Amino acid sequence: MAEFSRPQSEEAFEKNFAQIKPLMNETQAYYESSRCLFCYEAPCVNACPTGIDIPLFIRQINTGNALGAAKTIYDANYFGNACGKVCPTEVLCEGACVYIHQDVKAIEIGRLQSFATTKAIVDHEQLFTPGADNGKKVAVIGAGPAGISCACELRLKGYVVDIYEAKEKPSGLTIYGVAPYKIRNEEVLTEVDYLKRQLGFHINYNHPIDSKEIVEQLEEDYGAIFLGIGLGETNNIELPGEDLENCLGAVEYIEALRMRHHEVGFGNKVVVLGAGNTAMDAASESARMGAEKVVLAYRRSKEQMRAYEFEYDLAKSVGVKGLFNVSPIEIVGDGKVEGVKFIRTKNENGKLTTVPNSEFLEPCDMVIRATGQSKLVEFLSNIQGLELDNLDRIKVNYKNYQTTNAQYFAGGDAVNGGVEVVNAVAEGKIAALGIDKFLMSNE
Amino acid sequence: MADLSINFAGIKAPNPFWLASAPPTNSGYQVMKAFDQGWGGAVWKTLGVPVVNVSSRYGGMNYRESRMVGFNNIELITDRPLKDNLKEIEEVKKHFPDHAVIASLMVESREEWHQIIRDCENAGADGLELNFGCPHGMCERGMGSAVGQEPEVLKTIVSWVKEVAQTPVIVKLTPNITDVTEPAVAAKEGNGDAISLINTIQSLMGVDLDNFVCYPNVDGASTNGGYCGPAVKPIALNMIKSCAQHPDVNLPISGIGGIENWRDAVEHILLGAGCVQVCTAVMHYGFGIIREMIPGIDRYMDEKGFKTIDEMVGKALPNTKTWENLNLKYKVVADINEDKCIQCQLCYIACEDGAHQAIGLPDEDSRVPYIIEENCVGCNLCAIVCPVEGCITMERKDDGSQSITWKERTAKGDIPTTFNDPLAGGIGHWIPEPIEALKKGKK
Numbered sequence: 075m076a077e078f079s080r081p082q083s084e085e086a087f088e089k090n091f092a093q094i095k096p097l098m099n100e101t102q103a104y105y106e107s108s109r110c111l112f113c114y115e116a117p118c119v120n121a122c123p124t125g126i127d128i129p130l131f132i133r134q135i136n137t138g139n140a141l142g143a144a145k146t147i148y149d150a151n152y153f154g155n156a157c158g159k160v161c162p163t164e165v166l167c168e169g170a171c172v173y174i175h176q177d178v179k180a181i182e183i184g185r186l187q188s189f190a191t192t193k194a195i196v197d198h199e200q201l202f203t204p205g206a207d208n209g210k211k212v213a214v215i216g217a218g219p220a221g222i223s224c225a226c227e228l229r230l231k232g233y234v235v236d237i238y239e240a241k242e243k244p245s246g247l248t249i250y251g252v253a254p255y256k257i258r259n260e261e262v263l264t265e266v267d268y269l270k271r272q273l274g275f276h277i278n279y280n281h282p283i284d285s286k287e288i289v290e291q292l293e294e295d296y297g298a299i300f301l302g303i304g305l306g307e308t309n310n311i312e313l314p315g316e317d318l319e320n321c322l323g324a325v326e327y328i329e330a331l332r333m334r335h336h337e338v339g340f341g342n343k344v345v346v347l348g349a350g351n352t353a354m355d356a357a358s359e360s361a362r363m364g365a366e367k368v369v370l371a372y373r374r375s376k377e378q379m380r381a382y383e384f385e386y387d388l389a390k391s392v393g394v395k396g397l398f399n400v401s402p403i404e405i406v407g408d409g410k411v412e413g414v415k416f417i418r419t420k421n422e423n424g425k426l427t428t429v430p431n432s433e434f435l436e437p438c439d440m441v442i443r444a445t446g447q448s449k450l451v452e453f454l455s456n457i458q459g460l461e462l463d464n465l466d467r468i469k470v471n472y473k474n475y476q477t478t479n480a481q482y483f484a485g486g487d488a489v490n491g492g493v494e495v496v497n498a499v500a501e502g503k504i505a506a507l508g509i510d511k512f513l514m515s516n517e
Numbered sequence: 518m519a520d521l522s523i524n525f526a527g528i529k530a531p532n533p534f535w536l537a538s539a540p541p542t543n544s545g546y547q548v549m550k551a552f553d554q555g556w557g558g559a560v561w562k563t564l565g566v567p568v569v570n571v572s573s574r575y576g577g578m579n580y581r582e583s584r585m586v587g588f589n590n591i592e593l594i595t596d597r598p599l600k601d602n603l604k605e606i607e608e609v610k611k612h613f614p615d616h617a618v619i620a621s622l623m624v625e626s627r628e629e630w631h632q633i634i635r636d637c638e639n640a641g642a643d644g645l646e647l648n649f650g651c652p653h654g655m656c657e658r659g660m661g662s663a664v665g666q667e668p669e670v671l672k673t674i675v676s677w678v679k680e681v682a683q684t685p686v687i688v689k690l691t692p693n694i695t696d697v698t699e700p701a702v703a704a705k706e707g708n709g710d711a712i713s714l715i716n717t718i719q720s721l722m723g724v725d726l727d728n729f730v731c732y733p734n735v736d737g738a739s740t741n742g743g744y745c746g747p748a749v750k751p752i753a754l755n756m757i758k759s760c761a762q763h764p765d766v767n768l769p770i771s772g773i774g775g776i777e778n779w780r781d782a783v784e785h786i787l788l789g790a791g792c793v794q795v796c797t798a799v800m801h802y803g804f805g806i807i808r809e810m811i812p813g814i815d816r817y818m819d820e821k822g823f824k825t826i827d828e829m830v831g832k833a834l835p836n837t838k839t840w841e842n843l844n845l846k847y848k849v850v851a852d853i854n855e856d857k858c859i860q861c862q863l864c865y866i867a868c869e870d871g872a873h874q875a876i877g878l879p880d881e882d883s884r885v886p887y888i889i890e891e892n893c894v895g896c897n898l899c900a901i902v903c904p905v906e907g908c909i910t911m912e913r914k915d916d917g918s919q920s921i922t923w924k925e926r927t928a929k930g931d932i933p934t935t936f937n938d939p940l941a942g943g944i945g946h947w948i949p950e951p952i953e954a955l956k957k958g959k960k
């Protein structure tokens with residue numbers, strides 16, 4: 075395949091990971107915004123988890139009021155810029171655009187959204203001012219999209235908000251997880267900075283909340299606590315050979331890639347285990363890192379993949395090969411990964427069974443396990459009375475995202491099990507409104 | 518292949534597509550190029566005592582991504598010496614003896630008229646067009662539309678012209694007048710051979726919101742100009758129709774205004790134009806648009822069985838009546854084709870807020886609106902706003918056996934005459950109570 079040569083420099087990395095939704099220029103934005111029909115009760119709005127008034131902001135762009143458009147966007151979604159780039163718009167707003175019914179290309183809502191918000195960010199447009207200090211404090215654990223969205227909304231209402239973040243950068247998986255061809259690191263950071271400058275929440279970096287004592291201290295110091303902790307490391311798959319060098323978890327590999335770009339380790343022949351969106355990303359990214367061969371191996375059939383179709387298409391477009399109905403039985407190698415032993419599977423009356431004597435070896439020098447992220451069960455056990463559901467997701471009341479411990483609210487991946495940035499943003503905001511009601515009624 | 522050649526008021530041309538007197542006919546170079554590309558005639562940029570123009574002369578009216586749906590100018594007549602123009606007319610005629618070259622003229626005194634007519638005819642002009650239309654600049658000096666707006670003056674000048682003219686005389690009319698047939702009749706009474714219309718419409722193209730100066734900006738100031746381009750076609754068509762139907766006009770008409778393609782041209786012809794003139798479309802796209810116009814009209818004529826242009830002239834006139842002669846028994850009702858509908862609900866909100874509350878929205882499971890037949894007055898609005906061609910059609914509901922016009926009802930005394938007359942047309946139309954509006958919610 076070798077469609078991409080291995081990037082040796084930052085420029086080469088940028089080229090291999092060129093943005094799939096590049097920033098629109100004025101003319102593109104003008105033309106594209108002209109096409110919007112200004113639908114009544116527009117279905118695109120209903121498809122947006124944050125309910126952005128899409129026809130309105132597109133019309134504002136079209137009338138030369140991009141800053142007004144940015145305000146419309148940010149009023150609904152504090153990650154308006156990032157969401158325009160990283161949202162799976164094909165299955166959200168753009169997937170609902172009425173043009174689809176006519177086999178006409180949907181309005182490029184995501185790119186228009188990034189266009190308007192970029193303008194506001196570059197212009198340092200002041201869209202928000204914090205509410206007058208109401209004397210109350212809220213702690214937010216996790217500076218991911220859920221946490222930051224919650225913090226922004228609380229600042230509008232006059233709360234002092236302290237965010238505690240284990241890592242050294244804000245925005246959670248937006249910077250540590252999302253594929254680099256969707257958004258650049260500095261774009262993510264600039265938006266958070268933009269919000270922070272206007273709204274003035276505090277982020278304490280490298281500050282994991284990791285013991286019962288600290289948790290209790292927070293409970294004492296703050297009226298309410300928001301849990302925006304996301305998910306944990308990649309799940310183990312309990313296979314022989316999993317500890318070999320170059321057998322990596324997808325989330326960990328991607329984090330390294332996002333932080334170190336072309337300097338990250340790479341494989342020439344990569345096997346990715348799994349068929350979710352993260353698997354698609356890891357496979358695409360390996361290909362763009364110059365791997366000669368990338369195989370995406372999945373136990374079940376192609377039709378049963380959890381990944382969005384467009385994500386699989388994107389992976390295929392950079393040369394990734396799908397290998398379906400194969401189950402890994404062992405990762406082989408002498409100290410270092412040398413291959414994966416698979417056995418073929420088939421669907422028998424709705425049950426997945428292995429095909430006897432169908433074992434084969436797929437040689438490779440890197441294995442990426444995209445087998446889902448673990449839940450942060452251990453940490454959560456520090457919080458008294460906090461219940462999890464049968465999938466270890468934090469239980470909440472969906473009206474206000476309050477947990478079973480009244481002082482705690484939660485949102486994002488830790489609650490929904492791992493969806494998208496936009497869902498985390500939406501939930502963080504609803505939780506903030508819940509916190510406000512909770513603290514105000516506790517007067 | 519139909520015969521496209523025409524004999525317009527004695528002026529012969531290979532086809533009915535002429536360039537209007539304007540910048541595209543400024544020079545022999547341009548006219549020669551246009552003829553070479555297929556244009557049948559050209560009305561030379563208006564000749565007279567050469568003027569001095571301002572710099573910054575045009576304004577454009579865009580509609581969303583469509584540029585120049587309207588166009589205006591504050592230019593005057595030719596700024597080139599007469600002798601240069603005459604020399605070039607002569608040269609063009611030498612190369613294109615069968616094409617129509619019309620000299621457009623605007624001067625003041627009888628002597629000037631006589632002299633310039635002789636000069637132009639000596640140079641080989643096939644006809645003369647008297648510019649009584651220009652609505653800016655020249656009219657301040659008592660020429661152009663200042664003449665066109667005064668039928669008596671117009672008649673006098675036409676008769677001066679006719680004293681010496683050997684070639685046919687076309688009188689170009691201004692639309693900046695209450696009843697265009699008045700100057701048309703005056704042209705006839707002055708012995709003019711034809712009329713052409715419309716010239717541009719007085720306009721201001723818009724205001725620069727930053728410096729409060731209208732477009733086009735001439736050193737911090739602007740002035741009203743002449744409006745033309747696609748947006749003026751409906752006005753032109755109506756005026757052409759009025760002249761064509763007026764019993765005392767009875768002159769060949771050269772149709773001008775908003776013509777950009779063969780369809781526009783055919784519309785002018787069907788309402789009474791014997792040839793057409795084009796300016797803005799050429800200023801926008803160049804002479805090359807003739808490539809589309811000739812085969813377009815040719816195919817249309819073949820399909821409809823027209824052998825000559827003359828056979829088409831005025832074909833739509835018998836069907837263009839005064840309001841009082843329309844059939845009040847004719848009844849159409851909107852019909853939505855559910856398979857074509859893309860569910861934008863623009864028809865719903867248009868009828869709901871802008872017409873007769875005759876469209877309903879279905880429950881949850883569908884977004885395809887439906888027509889409430891009892892309320893539908895058959896206004897066409899929904900069919901006009903619907904973005905899908907042929908999705909909303911207006912279906913005839915009366916059986917066609919009955920006809921009564923306002924005129925006939927008036928004769929019978931069967932019309933509403935008092936404020937609360939039971940004969941009012943709206944009686945029986947269901948309209949919701951005003952207070953119902955407040956239950957609808959904002960959108």
Ligand SMILES: Cc1cc2nc3c(=O)[nH]c(=O)nc-3n(C[C@H](O)[C@H](O)[C@H](O)COP(=O)(O)OP(=O)(O)OC[C@H]3O[C@@H](n4cnc5c(N)ncnc54)[C@H](O)[C@@H]3O)c2cc1C
Pocket residue numbers: 160161162215216217218219220221238239240241244245246247248251252253256281282283284302303304305325328351352355450453485486487488492493494495496498
């Ligand atoms: C590989 C990958 C690709 C993705 N691609 C996309 C995409 O293209 N588009 C999209 O919309 N979504 C994508 N997602 C999903 C998206 O990134 C998440 O849904 C979203 O980031 C969830 O936000 P969150 O705030 O709930 O959690 P996170 O983003 O995970 O943020 C949680 C934060 O909390 C911190 N934290 C956790 N525990 C503690 C603690 N005890 N103390 C202090 N801090 C703590 C973490 O360090 C982290 O910064 C992707 C996810 C992955 C894994």
Ligand SMILES: Cc1cc2nc3c(=O)[nH]c(=O)nc-3n(C[C@H](O)[C@H](O)[C@H](O)COP(=O)(O)O)c2cc1C
Pocket residue numbers: none
């Ligand atoms: C269907 C229709 C009916 C109208 N009826 C009236 C009327 O009853 N009284 C009136 O003063 N103008 C009437 N107008 C003219 C409008 O008030 C307005 O002057 C004109 O449409 C130009 O504005 P616009 O470009 O925003 O449409 C009517 C216009 C339309 C389209």
Ligand code: SF4
Pocket residue numbers: 109110111112113116117118119128129132170171172173181183861
């Ligand atoms: S559905 Fe498409 S056309 Fe309609 S408002 Fe939304 S973006 Fe515009």
Ligand code: SF4
Pocket residue numbers: 850851867868872873874875876888892893894895896897898899900
């Ligand atoms: S034709 Fe007019 S009244 Fe009838 S449904 Fe359409 S918009 Fe409403």
Ligand code: SF4
Pocket residue numbers: 853854857858859860861862863864865885886899902903904905908909
């Ligand atoms: S305007 Fe046309 S496409 Fe839109 S909802 Fe109505 S019928 Fe359907």
